[in-house]
Amino acid sequence: MTLKMPDIPDHEGFAAPVLPTGEPAPSASAFTKTFVGYQATCSCGWTDRRRFPATPEGAKEAEYRWWSRHTPGLLAAAPPSWLVIKSNLLCEQIVHLAADRPLAALTLLSQVESWQRTLLDQAVAAARENGASWAEVGEAMGISKQSAHERFRTPASTASGAE
Ligand SMILES: [Zn+2]
Known part of the structure; x- marks a missing residue:
């Protein structure tokens, strides 16, 4: 089985x-x-x-x-499959929008970019607060531990030498 x-x-x-x-x-x-x-x-x-x-x-x-x-x-580290499906659908629809109305796609993409950055920072901070290592953060994002640390470290986490 x-x-x-x-x-x-x-x-x-x-x-x-x-x-x-x-x-x-x-x-x-x-x-x-x-x-x-x-x-x-x-x-x-x-x-x-x-x-x-x-x-x-x-x-x-x-x-x-x-x-x-x-x-x-x-x-x-696995998002719910129903949310992955929605995310893929959004991506697909923006591809179509970009083909038909590129300026409208730009407007939408810049909105997505602004909330995506904020949410990414929040999710990294929450993962770290819950005890995730930089290696786990990197793995969840498909990047190296070093890249994750360099991109998201805060003065507080550097000062405390948090790993
Ligand atoms: Zn396995």
């Missing part, structure tokens, strides 16, 4: 049978004559270190580990 969550579509978890060599099988459906236990793994390459017995209960426990150990951090 594969485990999926709609907000993190690139991650499919499963209880991988652990081969006698100690390696988890590459997929849940991989043919394994003998296996010594179950280990939670994810399609992204993540593997749980803990091994569970080669029983149906063991498989269930391994599946639970994917959910309890792997997904919380991912979900924290």
